[in-house]
Amino acid sequence: MLFAAGLGTRMRPLTDSRPKPLIEVGGQTLLDRALDLARAGGAGPVVVNTHYLGQMIADHLSGQDVAISDEADLILETGGGLRKALPLLGQGPVLTLNPDVIWRGANPVAALRAAWDPARMDALLMLVPLAQTRGRVGAGDFSIGDDDRISRKGDLVYGGVQMLNPDRLAELTDQVFSLNLLWDRLIPEGRAFGLIHPGAWCDLGRPETIPLAEAMLNGG
Numbered sequence: 001m002l003f004a005a006g007l008g009t010r011m012r013p014l015t016d017s018r019p020k021p022l023i024e025v026g027g028q029t030l031l032d033r034a035l036d037l038a039r040a041g042g043a044g045p046v047v048v049n050t051h052y053l054g055q056m057i058a059d060h061l062s063g064q065d066v067a068i069s070d071e072a073d074l075i076l077e078t079g080g081g082l083r084k085a086l087p088l089l090g091q092g093p094v095l096t097l098n099p100d101v102i103w104r105g106a107n108p109v110a111a112l113r114a115a116w117d118p119a120r121m122d123a124l125l126m127l128v129p130l131a132q133t134r135g136r137v138g139a140g141d142f143s144i145g146d147d148d149r150i151s152r153k154g155d156l157v158y159g160g161v162q163m164l165n166p167d168r169l170a171e172l173t174d175q176v177f178s179l180n181l182l183w184d185r186l187i188p189e190g191r192a193f194g195l196i197h198p199g200a201w202c203d204l205g206r207p208e209t210i211p212l213a214e215a216m217l218n219g220g
Contacts (some may be wrong), residue, residue: 001085002034002064002098003078004072005051010205019053021099022060023204024215031060037161041109047088050220051075051154079177083169093118096179099156100158105199112163116194122165122191123183127156134202135209135217142194150194151187159201 008020015023021031031048035135038046049069050057058068069085082096093110093116108126116124127150131138136157143154150156164182172181186192203212 001070001082001094002031002038002046003081003096004031004046005054005075005081006058006064006100007075011207014207015052019050019057019139020158020204022056025204025210025212026217029060030099030102032056033102034097035064035066037103037107038095038097038109040111041095041107043109045088045090045139047083047085049076049085059148059216066167074176076176078179079169079172079182079203080129080175082166082179085165086169089166092197093163094166095161095163100206101160102202102216103159103197103199103203104152104201104209104216105197107162108159108161108195110138111195111197113193116163120191121163121193122168122189123186124163124195125150126159126161126197127194128159128197128201130157132197132200133157134200135205137165137205144194144196148193148195149187149190150192156194156196157201159197 008015011020017018022029047067047069049071051071054112067088107188112124112126127142140155142150142156145152175185183192200216202216204213
């Protein structure tokens with residue numbers, strides 16, 4: 001699932017007239033980059049949720065094998081949005097992608113799929129060492145142990161791609177909620193794991209990060 005329902009307020013004025021996933025970086029929209037990443041990594045079926053200027057995203061995806069989960073009436077955040085989209089995603093573990101990041105190096109989707117172990121895991125997050133990030137503001141999010149289990153705080157940044165057991169969403173009853181709430185259940189249970197991305201990564205949070213991402217893509 002690609003999360004494309006956000007308001008993109010930090011990207012203004014670029015998002016005054018278009019949703020953030022349709023901003024171009026290096027001649028390609030963030031949404032198309034995320035779709036290419038998912039498909040190359042072997043993920044499918046693909047669902048994109050929409051809210052702000054959602055019709056523009058739907059028009060952009062017209063004719064492609066992508067389902068739309070419409071949140072026009074109420075933006076549901078990541079957890080609520082994923083739960084609403086589950087009927088479109090089908091059975092089995094799901095991958096979620098944030099389109100507003102740029103990756104260089106190994107495909108994180110393929111890496112997560114290869115490392116997924118449902119006997120031990122209910123969540124597997126792709127993490128990036130803080131020193132390998134660009135455009136990041138603030139500290140890291142997680143630490144990782146010798147057994148690859150994660151804990152809060154540390155110098156590893158959540159990269160915006162993860163694999164989840166969607167059955168655990170049934171334990172959360174709010175209509176609107178963040179997947180952070182699910183992580184907070186899984187971490188003390190020892191069911192949340194991390195995988196470290198060996199390449200570079202850029203957070204597209206603000207207009208001034210676009211040149212950083214393009215330089216990274218060009219090898220800078």
